[in-house]
Amino acid sequence: MTFKRTATRKSHESKIFELEFRDYQDRDGTIHNDLAVLNSNDAANVIAITPNNKIVLVKQFRFGIEDTTIEIPGGLVEPGEDSLEAVKRELTEETGYSADGFESLGKVYSNPVFQNNLIHHYIAYHAVQTDGQSLDPAEDIDIMTMDISDVLKRLQSGYFMHPHTVTAFNLALPLLKGMC
Amino acid sequence: MTFKRTATRKSHESKIFELEFRDYQDRDGTIHNDLAVLNSNDAANVIAITPNNKIVLVKQFRFGIEDTTIEIPGGLVEPGEDSLEAVKRELTEETGYSADGFESLGKVYSNPVFQNNLIHHYIAYHAVQTDGQSLDPAEDIDIMTMDISDVLKRLQSGYFMHPHTVTAFNLALPLLKGMC
Numbered sequence: 162m163t164f165k166r167t168a169t170r171k172s173h174e175s176k177i178f179e180l181e182f183r184d185y186q187d188r189d190g191t192i193h194n195d196l197a198v199l200n201s202n203d204a205a206n207v208i209a210i211t212p213n214n215k216i217v218l219v220k221q222f223r224f225g226i227e228d229t230t231i232e233i234p235g236g237l238v239e240p241g242e243d244s245l246e247a248v249k250r251e252l253t254e255e256t257g258y259s260a261d262g263f264e265s266l267g268k269v270y271s272n273p274v275f276q277n278n279l280i281h282h283y284i285a286y287h288a289v290q291t292d293g294q295s296l297d298p299a300e301d302i303d304i305m306t307m308d309i310s311d312v313l314k315r316l317q318s319g320y321f322m323h324p325h326t327v328t329a330f331n332l333a334l335p336l337l338k339g340m341c
Numbered sequence: 342m343t344f345k346r347t348a349t350r351k352s353h354e355s356k357i358f359e360l361e362f363r364d365y366q367d368r369d370g371t372i373h374n375d376l377a378v379l380n381s382n383d384a385a386n387v388i389a390i391t392p393n394n395k396i397v398l399v400k401q402f403r404f405g406i407e408d409t410t411i412e413i414p415g416g417l418v419e420p421g422e423d424s425l426e427a428v429k430r431e432l433t434e435e436t437g438y439s440a441d442g443f444e445s446l447g448k449v450y451s452n453p454v455f456q457n458n459l460i461h462h463y464i465a466y467h468a469v470q471t472d473g474q475s476l477d478p479a480e481d482i483d484i485m486t487m488d489i490s491d492v493l494k495r496l497q498s499g500y501f502m503h504p505h506t507v508t509a510f511n512l513a514l515p516l517l518k519g520m521c
Contacts, residue, residue, distance in 0.1 A: 163402045164402060164407075173360065175376075175377030177455060178377070185404065197353070197357065222343045223453035223454055224454070225453045225457050226450055226456075268499070269501075270406055270502050271452070272504065272505075319448070323449070324507075328507045
């Protein structure tokens with residue numbers, strides 16, 4: 162490794178991450194102080210496809226930007242869960258939909274610059290609404306469905322502004338193009 | 342807006358972001374405390390294409406994951422810069438390449454869940470190496486070039502793990518497919 166970690170100082174903890182400051186020593190022996198890193202659980206999201214080839218989307222208020230974005234359902238993996246269990250739970254909690262035929266599409270880093278966690282991407286089929294939403298207190302989510310062909314067009318137009326929704330669609334492109 | 346901000350408490354500041362905690366009041370009057378948000382400058386990155394249709398890539402050590410990722414060049418917009426000036430500067434500092442014909446591809450949020458900033462994506466042509474690298478002390482970057490057709494194949498295989506590199510390639514897909 163180019164940089165060897167020489168110190169770790171825990172700082173604030175929020176509901177979704179723990180902030181720490183690290184020191185590193187490079188190959189020349191120079192110490193680089195106070196690199197900030199957020200430790201989080203992994204997250205997972207899912208492209209859930211209905212029997213009539215629509216994709217389940219959520220329009221969600223996001224506190225970082227104080228505005229809404231249009232995303233695929235997903236969330237943090239909870240302790241004791243694997244990413245598949247987490248994404249099935251999040252799909253149902255956020256939208257009331259259940260699906261089957263879940264397949265892994267792959268993964269990306271959340272943001273390797275200063276976060277340690279991964280986003281696991283899934284696709285699932287036969288998505289049907291079987292329940293109501295079961296939201297956390299600070300969640301406000303509208304449910305939408307959109308034709309696969311419309312999603313593919315909007316993917317090129319910059320309509321999807323959440324990077325982890327775009328990275329999921331990128332890995333699903335061959336599958337989605339085969340369905341429309 | 343669904344949630345109205347009622348308080349902002351500044352916390353730690355790092356080289357790349359400032360952490361703050363916010364309180365919000367929802368439509369029912371309920372207060373939600375301590376939503377953590379990172380304030381940062383916007384960032385920008387660029388798909389720089391050489392005269393022989395190769396894309397300039399950087400293999401960079403990332404402290405969040407304590408490993409390297411393969412990315413397109415980019416970085417934070419500095420005070421007084423616009424995103425185009427920033428991406429031209431970052432391309433030259435990280436790789437020694439200069440290019441012309443810069444065009445905006447669009448933008449995504451860095452992570453709307455808990456960050457306030459945008460990533461601006463650019464494409465540029467006629468990229469040639471005119472200088473050496475000019476790296477920050479905590480940067481360790483190897484320069485690579487890759488055929489456009491190889492990049493497109495690897496985009497589907499999960500080779501690119503930095504989300505903001507994938508989102509740039511997603512917006513450039515029609516242009517890149519037309520060049521190989």
